[in-house]
Structure formats: structure tokens, C-alpha cells
Amino acid sequence: xxxxxxxxxxxxxxxxxxxxxxxxxxxxxxxxxxxxxxxxxxxxxxxxxxxxxxxxxxxxxxxxxxxxxxxxxxxxxxxxxxxxxxxxxxxxxxxxxxxxxxxxxxxxxxxxxxxxxxxxxxxxxxxxxxxxxxxxxxxxxxxxxxxxxxxxxxxxxxxxxxxxxxxxxxxxxxxxxxxxxxxxxxxxxxxxxxxxxxxxxxxxxxxxxxxxxxxxxxxxxxxxxxxxxxxxxxxxxxxxxxxxxxxxxxxxxxxxxxxxxxxxxxxxxxxxxxxxxxxxxxxxxxxxxxxxxxxxxxxxxxxxxxxxxxxxxxxxxxxxxxxxxxxxxxxxxxxxxxxxxxxxxxxxxxxxxxxxxxxxxxxxxxxxxxxxxxxxxxxxxxxxxxxxxxxxxxxxxxxxxxxxxxxxxxxxxxxxxxxxxxxxxxxxxxxxxxxxxxxxxxxxxxxxxxxxxxxxxxxxxxxxxxxxxxxxxxxxxxxxxxxxxxxxxxxxxxxxxxxxxx
Amino acid sequence: xxxxxxxxxxxxxxxxxxxxxxxxxxxxxxxxxxxxxxxxxxxxxxxxxxxxxxxxxxxxxxxxxxxxxxxxxxxxxxxxxxxxxxxxxxxxxxxxxxxxxxxxxxxxxxxxxxxxxxxxxxxxxxxxxxxxxxxxxxxxxxxxxxxxxxxxxxxxxxxxxxxxxxxxxxxxxxxxxxxxxxxxxxxxxxxxxxxxxxxxxxxxxxxxxxxxxxxxxxxxxxxxxxxxxxxxxxxxxxxxxxxxxxxxxxxxxxxxxxxxxxxxxxxxxxxxxxxxxxxxxxxxxxxxxxxxxxxxxxxxxxxxxxxxxxxxxxxxxxxxxxxxxxxxxxxxxxxxxxxxxxxxxxxxxxxxxxxxxxxxxxxxxxxxxxxxxxxxxxxxx
Ligand SMILES: Cc1cc2nc3c(=O)[nH]c(=O)nc-3n(C[C@H](O)[C@H](O)[C@H](O)COP(=O)(O)OP(=O)(O)OC[C@H]3O[C@@H](n4cnc5c(N)ncnc54)[C@H](O)[C@@H]3O)c2cc1C
Ligand code: FES
Numbered sequence: 001x002x003x004x005x006x007x008x009x010x011x012x013x014x015x016x017x018x019x020x021x022x023x024x025x026x027x028x029x030x031x032x033x034x035x036x037x038x039x040x041x042x043x044x045x046x047x048x049x050x051x052x053x054x055x056x057x058x059x060x061x062x063x064x065x066x067x068x069x070x071x072x073x074x075x076x077x078x079x080x081x082x083x084x085x086x087x088x089x090x091x092x093x094x095x096x097x098x099x100x101x102x103x104x105x106x107x108x109x110x111x112x113x114x115x116x117x118x119x120x121x122x123x124x125x126x127x128x129x130x131x132x133x134x135x136x137x138x139x140x141x142x143x144x145x146x147x148x149x150x151x152x153x154x155x156x157x158x159x160x161x162x163x164x165x166x167x168x169x170x171x172x173x174x175x176x177x178x179x180x181x182x183x184x185x186x187x188x189x190x191x192x193x194x195x196x197x198x199x200x201x202x203x204x205x206x207x208x209x210x211x212x213x214x215x216x217x218x219x220x221x222x223x224x225x226x227x228x229x230x231x232x233x234x235x236x237x238x239x240x241x242x243x244x245x246x247x248x249x250x251x252x253x254x255x256x257x258x259x260x261x262x263x264x265x266x267x268x269x270x271x272x273x274x275x276x277x278x279x280x281x282x283x284x285x286x287x288x289x290x291x292x293x294x295x296x297x298x299x300x301x302x303x304x305x306x307x308x309x310x311x312x313x314x315x316x317x318x319x320x321x322x323x324x325x326x327x328x329x330x331x332x333x334x335x336x337x338x339x340x341x342x343x344x345x346x347x348x349x350x351x352x353x354x355x356x357x358x359x360x361x362x363x364x365x366x367x368x369x370x371x372x373x374x375x376x377x378x379x380x381x382x383x384x385x386x387x388x389x390x391x392x393x394x395x396x397x398x399x400x401x402x403x404x405x406x407x408x409x410x411x412x413x414x415x416x417x418x419x420x421x422x423x424x425x426x427x428x429x430x431x432x433x434x435x436x437x438x439x440x441x442x443x444x445x446x447x448x449x450x451x452x453x454x455x456x457x458x459x460x461x462x463x464x465x466x467x468x469x470x471x472x473x474x475x476x477x478x479x480x481x482x483x484x485x486x487x488x489x490x491x492x493x494x495x496x497x498x499x500x501x502x
Numbered sequence: 503x504x505x506x507x508x509x510x511x512x513x514x515x516x517x518x519x520x521x522x523x524x525x526x527x528x529x530x531x532x533x534x535x536x537x538x539x540x541x542x543x544x545x546x547x548x549x550x551x552x553x554x555x556x557x558x559x560x561x562x563x564x565x566x567x568x569x570x571x572x573x574x575x576x577x578x579x580x581x582x583x584x585x586x587x588x589x590x591x592x593x594x595x596x597x598x599x600x601x602x603x604x605x606x607x608x609x610x611x612x613x614x615x616x617x618x619x620x621x622x623x624x625x626x627x628x629x630x631x632x633x634x635x636x637x638x639x640x641x642x643x644x645x646x647x648x649x650x651x652x653x654x655x656x657x658x659x660x661x662x663x664x665x666x667x668x669x670x671x672x673x674x675x676x677x678x679x680x681x682x683x684x685x686x687x688x689x690x691x692x693x694x695x696x697x698x699x700x701x702x703x704x705x706x707x708x709x710x711x712x713x714x715x716x717x718x719x720x721x722x723x724x725x726x727x728x729x730x731x732x733x734x735x736x737x738x739x740x741x742x743x744x745x746x747x748x749x750x751x752x753x754x755x756x757x758x759x760x761x762x763x764x765x766x767x768x769x770x771x772x773x774x775x776x777x778x779x780x781x782x783x784x785x786x787x788x789x790x791x792x793x794x795x796x797x798x799x800x801x802x803x804x805x806x807x808x809x810x811x812x813x814x815x816x817x818x819x820x821x822x823x824x825x826x827x828x829x830x831x832x833x834x835x836x837x838x839x840x841x842x843x844x845x846x847x848x849x850x851x852x853x854x855x856x857x858x859x860x861x862x863x864x865x866x867x868x869x870x871x872x873x874x875x876x877x878x879x880x881x882x883x
Contacts, residue, residue: 035830035842035883045839045856046652047777152516163519164508176508221860228860242804243883244830283539293535301533316778384542389549389584390615401658419659420778431547438543449526457523 003029003240004499005271006260008247011039011434012481013472014275015230016488017495019077022239024496029269030239031262033246038227039275039434040441041481046421049314049365051373053425054441055223056328056355057088059207060482062214069210070485082229085217086361092190092211093326097350097410098334103186104326107215116183126179130187133177134209136161137202144456145490165201166453171337173201185335192332193351194306194377197341198447203478210482218360223481250274250281250468252290257467270467271495275488277474279437286465295464302450305442305479306377307427309347311400314421315370319358322370323413329354331410345380348402352376354411372415374403377442383427384438392428400424436473443473452477469495550583552648554594557582559642560617566703568624569671570635571609573617577643581615585649587678588783591618592647592832597633601828604630605835607675607783608649612682618646621705623671650832653757653783655679655688660753661779662690667739667766669697669758673705675783676757680710684717692717693747695739697725697758738762741769749773757783784837792851792873800879801827802846818850818869818880829869829882836871843869848878 004026007018015037018028036042040054062068063085067075074080091112092105105115113127140159156163165173174184188195190208219225231241250272251259260267274281279299282291315322333340333350343349357364357371365371376399387395400422408414427439434441446452455476463469471491473479509515561573576582590605610619624635653675655664664683666676673696683689698704701724710722725735735743739762754775756766763785770780792815799812799821812821819841822829832838836853845865852872854862869880 035840043858045858050858152519156512156516156519160512160515164515167518167522168508173508221863222858224858225860228864232864279539283537288537291537294530296535296537297530297533300536301529316776381542384546387546389546392546392550392584393586397657404658416658418778420776422656422659427543428547428550431541431543432551435544437539437541439547449522449529451522454522454526458526461527 001268001270003027003267003269005029005273005495006031006267006269007273007275008260009033009039009275009472010037010227010231010241011275011472012041012227012484013475013488013491014039014273015227015234016073016077016485017273017275017471017492018239019230019234019237020489020492021496022234022237023077024492026496026499028234028239029267030234030241031245031247031260031267032241032243033435034433035243036227037231037241038224040430041223041227043222043224044423046312046423047314048369049312049371049421050222051312051314051371051423052218052222052224052357054310055218055481056353056373056375057211057216057218057360058085058481059216060210060214061085061217063087063217066214068214070482071214073485073489076489077230077233079226079229079233082233083225084220086220087215087217088327088360090326090328091216092330093328094186094189094330094332094335095410096189096332096335105190105212107212109209109213112212116186119186120180120183123180123183126174126177126183129177130174130179130205131209133161133165133173134205137165137205138209141206162202165205167448168201169197170199170201170204171197182335185337188337189330189332189335192337192340193330193344193353193375194442195341196306196344196379196445196447197338198445200446200448200451200453203446203452207480207482218357220361220363247285249287250285252286252465252468255290255292255465257465271469271499272467273469273471273491273495275470275472277436277443278470279474280435281468281470290465292464294462298462303445303447304438304440305445305473306344306379307383307430307438307440307442308375308377308425309399309403310376310425311374311403312421312423312425313370313372313374313404313415313419314365315372315415315418316368316420317370317418318368319356319370321368322415322418324356324359324370324372324411327356327359329356329407329411331407344378345382347376347378347382347386347399349376349378350406352403352406354407369420370418372407374407376403376406379445387426387428392426396424396426399426441473441479443475443479446478467498550648552583554645555582555648557618557644557646559638559640559644562638562640565621565705568635569621569703569705570624571619571621572634572638573610573619574644574646575617582618583648584615585612586654587612587682588651588653588655588675589649590651590675590833591620591649592834593620593630593634594645594647595630595634597629600823600826602630602823603831603834605650605833607651607678609674609677611685612678613685621671621674647832650838651675651784652837653755653781655683655753655755657688659778660781661751663752664689664692665747665749665752665754666692666694666696667754667756667758667762668695669762670703671705672756672758672762672783674757676755677706677709679755680713680720684713684720689719691719692721694720694722695725695743696722697727697739697762699728700726701729701731701734738765739769741772744769744773749775752779754780756780760785784833784835797848797874798877799874800846800877802879802881803827812874812878814873814875816873818867818872818874818878822869827882831870834870836868839868841868841870842866843883844881845872846879846881849875850878851875 140162431439477483557574
């Protein structure tokens with residue numbers, strides 16, 4: 001067999017898993033349908049501007065003195081010294097439009113708690129409890145990962161809090177630990193524009209802690225820098241990537257992977273890692289007879305994650321001239337999360353993330369200019385209902401205009417008159433470039449029985465076809481740069497074990 | 503860490519934890535086993551952005567002495583994708599068993615998705631244009647790309663008063679914009695300066711005049727460089743001509759031959775018009791004084807290596823096309839990035855303005871705008 005493992009898709013997780021396996025001595029081939037590596041972890045040019053397609057910030061990275069998990073991962077992959085990262089100053093900057101108030105949080109847990117106490121007196125004790133729980137969850141999770149315990153008894157003995165918290169929703173726990181309402185809303189606000197009310201406490205706490213404990217970073221030359229370095233390292237290690245190769249079939253026999261087929265070629269292989277959605281794989285790539293019914297049951301039972309509209313703007317004024325001082329603005333109609341979660345079913349919901357790239361990397365674009373990205377997430381089927389092929393280009397403009405105006409109103413700035421370049425991405429755009437079902441950018445929703453814990457604990461049981469694994473935004477850790485990089489390595493390690501079993 | 507109590511009873515706590523996974527099993531069991539993906543967004547994507555379209559030439563119109571329009575309909579009889587006015591398609595054509603790709607603007611009204619019209623000028627020594635102009639007949643079948651490009655009016659970015667400046671076949675992407683802006687009342691006023699050598703070279707003169715009569719906010723001014731005729735401006739577009747208009751708060755759209763871009767850029771600079779107000783259709787920088795000096799071009803593609811001849815006055819893309827290597831390409835002028843390849847060795851002359859910063863560092867090139875200055879070796883994706 002020419003290759004030990006074939007990875008479908010060169011996205012974040014695909015690249016990391018391919019590189020991990022190649023470094024361990026496996027022969028890996030990546031088949032990528034588009035012309036280059038990275039998936040949405042890439043950039044594009046318009047005029048003098050180069051826009052990052054999707055990265056707002058890389059959390060859990062840190063720096064040389066205070067390394068987060070991603071820094072450690074990049075060390076293991078041998079690429080951390082090959083990327084120039086810029087540290088971001090704050091962990092969060094939140095704007096409450098209704099009350100016309102804003103909140104800026106620093107990096108570091110102690111600083112964060114102190115700042116929260118300043119905004120919300122008497123929140124300190126509960127904040128300390130919160131971070132304590134987050135630590136225990138991390139320990140439990142690592143313990144699970146290392147020991148592969150499947151035994152609830154054992155887990156409960158060591159991590160009783162963890163076992164109790166696992167089935168709980170975020171707000172339920174925050175209330176229980178006596179956190180003042182305002183502090184709860186502020187904590188939830190940090191990820192509100194992309195989350196839903198069903199979010200599980202365990203994943204909430206883990207992610208929030210990671211993004212506070214370690215400074216977040218952005219690569220100087222956009223996320224394309226990371227993808228390029230990953231790709232190069234993989235090739236240097238002897239890996240192979242074929243571009244313009246869309247996988248059309250995974251041939252399965254007796255519930256085992258046998259071959260991977262593109263339009264013009266067929267590759268014998270027993271291990272496939274799909275960096276694409278399992279929905280696509282089961283429905284479109286494998287003969288129906290070979291897919292167990294449960295596989296379809298699982299996919300049909302899940303909720304697809306958020307879709308988004310993203311507006312990329314190149315302005316012919318500097319951030320300073322416009323009056324923008326922060327790197328990222330989390331803009332919310334209000335801090336009433338319940339109400340805002342409900343609103344996320346509308347495309348024009350008013351909650352958004354704004355990223356001012358030059359406030360992270362000053363030289364990101366020419367002096368006297370600014371690169372801004374505005375992203376608004378939404379759930380549901382409104383887009384398909386409202387948009388058709390004849391009104392598509394009009395609707396795009398309408399959604400973008402709404403986002404720009406929301407941004408202007410909430411930051412008290414005016415940017416429209418300085419727009420030199422504009423590009424608008426919709427679910428159609430993301431579907432076109434990633435092929436993800438419905439153009440979602442957030443994998444599957446994390447909720448109740450489908451939070452990342454349940455996914456982890458059931459991974460083995462839900463391996464329906466031997467030799468077929470999934471990684472990436474639709475994988476166990478759900479979407480996001482941090483998650484998909486880590487997930488790429490985990491899946492690679494698992495596949496490595498499988499390869500060695502024979 | 504002090505313990506928190508959510509579930510006092512350890513037995514119940516553990517049971518709830520286990521339930522998380524049991525519930526999952528139950529839900530999977532009772533969920534629909536439908537094996538079909540009903541992806542309505544994918545349908546929309548496929549409609550708007552098909553990778554390739556088979557089209558049939560249904561009508562050919564001789565517009566001027568060396569310009570013909572070709573009307574293209576989908577072979578399967580379906581409608582063509584909606585497009586933003588200003589878009590181009592890439593025409594793929596086989597000549598002497600070699601495949602060539604060239605971009606052509608869609609010159610028809612964007613509201614008509616039954617057919618596209620492309621309008622091709624026979625370029626002296628131009629391989630594809632000459633071939634199509636001389637040989638293409640009604641009933642011929644081509645493969646074209648879906649609509650592409652970034653030369654569009656954007657109502658968020660652009661002003662409500664628009665000045666179009668174009669020359670010769672440069673009118674092709676502009677005409678659909680004029681239709682669209684006028685018919686949908688998107689702007690307050692449109693002024694078109696359209697330059698040609700002689701009156702007989704003007705494309706769609708009567709159409710433009712009819713539009714002027716129908717829409718009071720549309721004005722067209724024709725310029726001729728080789729003929730003096732009453733009511734036609736004699737010469738090129740100059741600073742003096744433009745200065746007669748109030749240029750403040752106007753958006754300019756430019757499409758025409760290279761000399762026109764060059765002279766207009768000078769004028770815009772002199773008049774202090776910020777880049778934000780100026781949109782260009784893409785074009786190829788002409789590299790002067792390049793001689794037909796032969797070099798070797800080595801191409802790595804998947805597991806194969808090819809070595810062919812290339813010339814200092816010919817792009818690497820053209821050399822490859824001439825040698826049966828069929829690299830991906832759309833715009834052929836260094837903008838779309840579709841031909842992005844890695845330079846492995848050799849000296850080149852190229853245009854880097856559309857390359858990503860990291861790509862410049864890592865020696866990526868766009869072969870469509872790269873000329874060899876020595877033996878060159880590249881890797882195709
Ligand atoms: C976005 C875009 C849209 C375009 N739309 C149109 C259109 O609507 N109608 C149209 O006729 N052409 C259009 N073109 C030009 C067209 O794609 C081809 O370049 C042209 O037809 C020549 O191709 P060829 O194979 O005949 O010549 P080639 O063999 O490729 O080139 C022959 C020589 O002619 C020069 N040359 C190439 N194009 C031109 C030109 N337009 N005028 C003068 N010299 C040229 C080349 O530099 C070269 O030296 C467009 C180009 C772009 C980038
Ligand atoms: S074909 Fe568009 S950049 Fe070369």
C-alpha cells in the first residue's frame with residue numbers, strides 16, 4: 001500500500017493530523033479539492049489589502065514564558081519558531097448597545113477576577129470558584145484522555161465536581177455557585193455571538209479559562225502563515241499533498257475502509273481521516289449499503305452549528321483617525337443572554353464580532369489604512385428562505401449594510417465613507433469553498449447529549465466503519481482554531497495506534 | 503478546590519453522568535435514518551457558482567470590423583447563473599489539440615439569464631481571439647467557467663454618481679453595469695466617456711444613445727482618436743476634459759487598453775482623487791523590451807516532471823498551454839490566484855501585487871504573469 005493514511009481535506013485539523021502522523025513515520029497523503037492548503041484558515045487579497053478569512057484570535061497560545069496548549073502543540077510539530085505571532089493586549093472587550101456601556105477585560109486569571117470585581121462588586125468569590133472548577137474539569141479531561149477511563153465510579157472518586165457538572169448547562173452552574181447575575185451575563189457575553197443557550201458548562205469553562213489564562217495571538221501574516229508553515233513542514237517530512245483532488249468515494253467493504261477514489265484515481269488505503277463533515281461522508285461518499293443505520297441516525301439527530309455573514313472592509317483611514325482603539329469588539333444588543341440567544345435565529349440579529357486587524361498587527365495594511373472584519377452568526381433556515389439565486393447579490397449587500405451600520409452605531413464611529421475595498425461572505429460562500437453542509441462554519445452545535453464530552457466518551461462506540469475517523473470543526477472538540485488544531489493531533493494519535501495494532 | 507453540590511446524592515450524580523451517554527444512544531436510535539442530504543444551500547451554491555458550464559453558441563453578431571459577439575446558451579437548456587454586472591467568464595477552447603483559457607467579460611444585461619453574450623475583438627496575432635473570430639460557428643459547444651471577477655459597482659462602497667471611462671472593447675463589462683444601475687435606479691447619475699479610434703469602431707452606439715434618451719440621468723460622450731466628427735470629442739480622455747465635470751464624490755470605473763490606464767492614473771494623481779473612488783478592471787502589465795530568448799522550463803505536477811521550452815517574452819502559462827500542459831487558470835492576468843504555483847529555481851520577472859505576503863516570502867508565483875529570465879523550475883499544485 002502506497003500510503004498508510006489518507007487525509008481528506010487540508011484544513012487546520014487535517015494538516016495537523018497529517019503532520020503528526022508523518023512525523024511518527026507513517027506515510028500520509030492529503031487529498032484537497034481546492035488549490036491550496038488551509039481551508040478557511042487562509043487569506044485573500046483585494047486591492048492593497050489582505051484579509052484573514054476566518055481567524056479573529058488564536059486562543060490558548062500564550063508566549064514563550066507562559067505557553068498555552070497550542071504553543072505546546074506547535075512545539076511538538078516543530079513549527080512554533082517558524083511563525084511570527086503577535087500577542088493581543090486584552091482578553092475581551094464587550095459593548096452593550098442598549099445600556100451604551102463597554103467592558104474591557106485583561107489577560108490573566110487574577111487580573112480578570114479583579115476587573116470583574118470592579119465591574120460587579122461581590123463577584124470575586126464566585127469567580128474564584130469558577131476558575132477552580134475549570135481547573136478540575138481540565139484535570140479530569142486530561143486524566144480521561146491519558147488513562148482512557150471509561151469508569152464513572154473512578155472518575156467520581158477523583159473528580160466529583162466534574163461528574164456533577166458534566167450534564168449541566170452553563171448558566172445553571174454559574175447561578176449555583178452564587179455568581180451575581182451581572183457577572184454571569186458578562187461571562188456568557190464573551191462567546192455569546194457564536195453560542196446557543198444549550199451550551200454545556202464543561203466546554204464553556206474550559207474554553208473561557210484558556211482564553212483568559214494565556215494571551216491570545218494572531219499570526220503577523222494572517223492565518224495563511226500558519227497553514228503555509230504546516231504544509232511546508234509536512235512536505236519536508238516527506239508527506240504528500242495533491243491539490244484539485246476532490247474525493248468522490250470512500251470504498252468500504254465489510255465495514256472497513258478499502259479505497260479512496262477521486263475522479264481520475266483510486267488509492268488503496270485502510271485508514272482515512274476525514275477533515276470534512278461526517279454528513280457529507282456518510283451521505284455522499286460511501287455506498288449507502290455499507291453505512292450502518294446508526295450512522296445516519298447520529299447525523300440526523302444533531303444540530304448544525306452557526307452560519308455567518310462576514311464583511312471584510314479595507315478602509316483608507318487609520319484606526320486612530322476613525323477612533324478605534326481595540327483589537328476586537330464583541331458587540332451585543334444587550335447583556336440579557338436569554339433574549340439574545342433567541343434572536344440568533346434571525347440573520348440580522350445585531351450581535352457581532354468586529355476585528356480591527358491593524359490594532360493587533362500594526363503593519364497589517366499600509367499606513368493610514370485599516371482592515372476590519374465584521375462577523376455575525378445565526379442559526380436556522382432563514383437564509384435559505386429569504387435568499388434565492390436572483391436576489392442573492394442584493395441580499396448580500398443588505399446584510400452587509402446592516403452589519404456596518406450596527407458597528408458604526410455601537411462604536412460611535414463612522415466607517416462607511418472610508419471603504420476602499422469590500423467583500424461579503426455568506427453561507428453560500430463558505431459552502432462553495434469548504435463544501436460544508438449548509439455553509440455552516442461552526443460544525444455541530446454543542447448541546448446536551450452532543451456536547452464535546454459525550455462525543456469523546458462515545459467516540460469508540462460510534463466508529464461505524466473501521467479505519468474511518470473524523471477530525472476538524474465537525475469533530476469531537478467542535479469548531480474553532482484551538483479546538484481543531486488539538487483535535488487534529490488527538491485523532492492522529494488514535495489512528496497511529498490503530499495502524500500499529502496490525 | 504471546595505466541592506460544589508449540584509447533586510447531593512452520589513448515586514444520582516453518577517447516574518446522571520451516565521445518562522448523558524445513554525441519552526445519546528437513545529436519541530440516535532430514534533432519529534431518522536434518512537440517508538440523503540437535503541442541502542438547500544448547496545443547491546444555491548451550485549446554481550450561482552457552477553465550476554464549469556457547457557454552452558452552445560446560438561447566435562453570432564458582427565458588431566464592428568474586427569469585433570464579434572457570441573450568444574451562449576446552456577446546453578441542457580437551463581438558465582445560466584445570475585451574475586453581478588462586470589463579471590467575466592473563462593472560455594476554454596481546444597486549438598490544435600491544446601487547451602487554452604481566456605477571460606471574456608459578459609457584455610449582456612445581467613437580468614437575462616437565458617443567455618450570455620461575450621464580445622471578442624480579433625487581436626493581431628492573438629491565438630484564441632483569432633481562432634474564435636475566424637472559426638466559431640453557431641452550434642459550436644464550449645466549456646466556460648461560472649461568472650468571476652471583482653469589477654462591480656458596490657452600493658455600500660461606491661458613490662451615487664458614477665463616471666465610466668472606457669476604450670474599445672473595454673465597454674464590455676461596463677454596458678451590463680449601465681443597464682443594471684439605470685434599470686434598478688441604483689444611482690443618481692451616470693456619465694460614460696467611451697473612446698475609440700474611428701466612429702465605425704464604436705460598439706453599441708445606438709443602444710447607448712437609446713439609453714440616453716430613455717434615462718435623463720445617463721449621458722454618453724464618445725471620443726475618437728483618428729477621426730474628427732462633429733459632436734464627437736477628438737482625442738483621448740484628458741485632464742481638461744475631466745476637469746469640466748464636478749469630480750467630487752464620484753466613483754470612476756475604468757476599462758480599456760493599457761495606455762488608457764496609464765494616462766488616466768496620471769490624471770487621477772494630478773487631480774488628487776483617492777484610490778477609493780477608482781475601480782479598474784484587471785489587465786496585464788506589458789513587459790517592455792523582452793526578447794524571444796529561449797530557456798528551459800521544468801514543471802513538477804503530482805508525480806510527473808515535464809521539461810519544455812519557454813521564452814522571455816511569453817508567460818509561463820502560455821508556454822505550458824502551448825506544450826499540452828493544462829494548468830488551472832481563470833483570469834490570466836495575475837488576479838484570481840487560480841494558477842498559483844511554486845517557484846523552485848530560476849530567475850523570473852513577475853507581478854506580485856496580488857500575491858499574499860507569506861506567498862511572496864515562500865516564492866509562490868502566478869505563472870500567467872511570470873516571464874522567465876533563465877531556466878526555470880516550478881511546481882504546480
Ligand atoms: C477580465 C478580462 C476580461 C476581458 N474581456 C474581454 C472582452 O470582453 N472582449 C475581448 O475581446 N477581450 C477581453 N479580454 C481579453 C481576452 O481575454 C484575451 O486576452 C484576448 O482575446 C487575446 O487573447 P488571444 O489568445 O487572442 O491572444 P494571446 O495569444 O493571448 O495574446 C496575443 C498578444 O496580444 C496581446 N493582447 C492580449 N489581449 C489584448 C487586448 N485585449 N488588446 C490588445 N492586445 C492584447 C497580448 O499581450 C499578446 O501580446 C479580457 C481580459 C480580461 C483579463
Ligand atoms: S490565472 Fe488568475 S492569477 Fe493566474
